Amino acid sequence: MKVGFVGLGIMGKPMSRNLIKAGHQVVVYDIIPELVAELAASGATPGKSSQDVAARSEVTITMVPDGPEVEAAVLGPGGALEGAKTGSVIVDMSSISPIVAQKVGAACEARGVEFLDAPVSGGEPKAIDGTLAIMVGGKQDVFDRALPLFQAMGSSATLTGPIGAGNVTKLANQMMVAINIAAMGEALVLATKAGLDPEVVFNAVKGGLAGSAVLNAKAPMVISRNFKPGFRIRLHQKDLRNALASAESMKVSLPFTSMAQQILIALMNDGRGDLDHSAIATFIETMAKIEVGKGDRTQ
Numbered sequence: 273m274k275v276g277f278v279g280l281g282i283m284g285k286p287m288s289r290n291l292i293k294a295g296h297q298v299v300v301y302d303i304i305p306e307l308v309a310e311l312a313a314s315g316a317t318p319g320k321s322s323q324d325v326a327a328r329s330e331v332t333i334t335m336v337p338d339g340p341e342v343e344a345a346v347l348g349p350g351g352a353l354e355g356a357k358t359g360s361v362i363v364d365m366s367s368i369s370p371i372v373a374q375k376v377g378a379a380c381e382a383r384g385v386e387f388l389d390a391p392v393s394g395g396e397p398k399a400i401d402g403t404l405a406i407m408v409g410g411k412q413d414v415f416d417r418a419l420p421l422f423q424a425m426g427s428s429a430t431l432t433g434p435i436g437a438g439n440v441t442k443l444a445n446q447m448m449v450a451i452n453i454a455a456m457g458e459a460l461v462l463a464t465k466a467g468l469d470p471e472v473v474f475n476a477v478k479g480g481l482a483g484s485a486v487l488n489a490k491a492p493m494v495i496s497r498n499f500k501p502g503f504r505i506r507l508h509q510k511d512l513r514n515a516l517a518s519a520e521s522m523k524v525s526l527p528f529t530s531m532a533q534q535i536l537i538a539l540m541n542d543g544r545g546d547l548d549h550s551a552i553a554t555f556i557e558t559m560a561k562i563e564v565g566k567g568d569r570t571q
Contacts (some may be wrong), residue, residue, distance in 0.1 A: 276329030294424035327355035339372035391442035395502035409438035457553025504544035
């Protein structure tokens with residue numbers, strides 16, 4: 273398939289590489305020329321703009337930080353919609369507000385272009401190995417057209433409803449992940465304060481009801497003090513901001529999500545916004561004056 277890919281960051285770079293490995297013809301663009309050159313060395317064709325990429329593609333994928341960047345990449349001057357042919361497909365795989373996804377979808381429909389919102393979960397490791405969970409909003413027939421691409425990038429792709437549903441599902445995912453990491457941080461801090469080895473505690477509980485993909489992925493990072501970003505705190509904060517805005521519009525109270533959002537903002541203000549979101553646990557450590565695995569910082 274002729275595929276365009278706009279946005280070659282932490283997630284977009286490995287995702288586009290997996291499309292190339294699957295045998296698709298991939299045209300790429302990013303505002304950073306060095307990233308385009310890097311993908312060209314991996315077999316992609318360089319594009320001059322989002323518009324140029326879309327003009328040469330059956331399906332154009334965007335993977336950028338937030339709603340304003342999606343609007344610029346798709347709807348703005350030189351955007352994908354200006355180059356997209358009637359009947360072609362634009363798939364936004366960014367994590368954005370469902371309201372923005374619906375706005376972009378309506379603009380595409382007015383131009384005779386199909387649209388899917390298809391955010392992902394799994395972070396950089398699963399983007400690299402092609403096992404992302406992909407949550408999609410849009411029409412069934414358009415989903416079916418894009419499915420071979422999703423299969424090249426992920427281990428699962430689920431059509432969750434109309435346009436915007438993909439991002440509602442992703443926000444639900446991000447709420448659960450943030451709250452789980454915060455709870456894990458509290459538990460490991462308590463264990464450390466009590467004089468236990470947090471790795472032993474982790475191994476003891478991971479096979480029980482407290483076990484989860486979040487625990488298995490993030491507890492070892494906290495214990496080993498590895499906060500290299502697979503998914504940055506500042507991006508998770510953006511997702512929770514979008515979740516709370518969506519909830520407010522529907523008059524839904526999200527008390528635990530609100531608390532997690534405040535923790536993320538505090539970490540960003542403390543210069544930790546570019547750490548992996550496993551560093552949510554460091555907020556608990558700071559309050560308890562304990563570093564997981566190393567004991568009381570005041571001694």
